[in-house]
């Protein structure tokens with residue numbers, strides 16, 4: 001019988017994860033079934049228990065359940081503990097292992113697919129919510145010169161600076177205070193693209209050769225990437241590569257084999 005995996009969220013109908021994991025399974029010859037599971041907003045833990053009872057081996061967790069998954073896990077990887085959010089669950093006997101592959105997915109996309117080295121670069125991370133927190137440690141592990149966190153609500157950026165300063169040179173900033181500063185890598189980890197908006201970024205922040213990265217993806221270029229293009233950012237990228245890379249990290253955790261991601265990204269770009 002095939003091993004069962006899935007992605008759990010609310011809403012979930014438009015998730016690309018079943019297609020991505022079906023492609024990974026085909027490529028690697030792994031015998032798995034991967035489905036999308038809609039959990040009622042107030043019944044996440046019950047939905048996970050039901051999936052496990054039915055023989056489920058692991059789950060990807062998406063909006064809005066990543067914090068609940070963090071609480072449900074009985075063992076955490078270091079990166080999940082720091083992120084305080086879990087996007088991957090692995091069921092091993094009585095243990096529920098919680099991992100967070102989002103940051104590793106982002107770093108792999110930037111480094112391996114876009115061939116952009118983070119080491120020695122000035123990085124600007126916009127946003128101080130769960131999405132930003134989830135990618136901080138893997139970004140810092142790449143040893144940027146500095147990592148500036150900008151947020152409308154400054155206190156949240158300051159809290160992240162305090163929580164992560166042991167891992168690198170982390171600085172909190174308001175958006176107006178970015179005026180006159182430049183960065184080689186600017187990442188949008190805010191929820192602004194969801195509302196077709198962009199963060200209040202001053203002009204002139206893109207250093208020569210800069211990469212502008214939006215963690216969201218969609219049919220159209222998000223407002224932040226339109227702005228970056230107008231501002232002369234050298235490279236633009238949306239979050240589709242990150243989506244595929246975080247999926248590959250999860251697949252690897254579950255199955256012990258790494259699928260080929262460039263092919264899958266190409267397939268999804270259609």
Ligand code: ATR
Nearest residue numbers: 127128129130131132152153190191192197198199
């Ligand atoms: P997520 O888990 O997606 O990070 P979240 O924890 O609700 O969601 O955090 C949303 C983030 O997007 C916050 O950093 C928020 O900024 P504030 O803390 O100042 O509210 C940011 N955000 C949302 N809409 C934004 C916009 N239009 N411009 C700038 N930042 C925005």
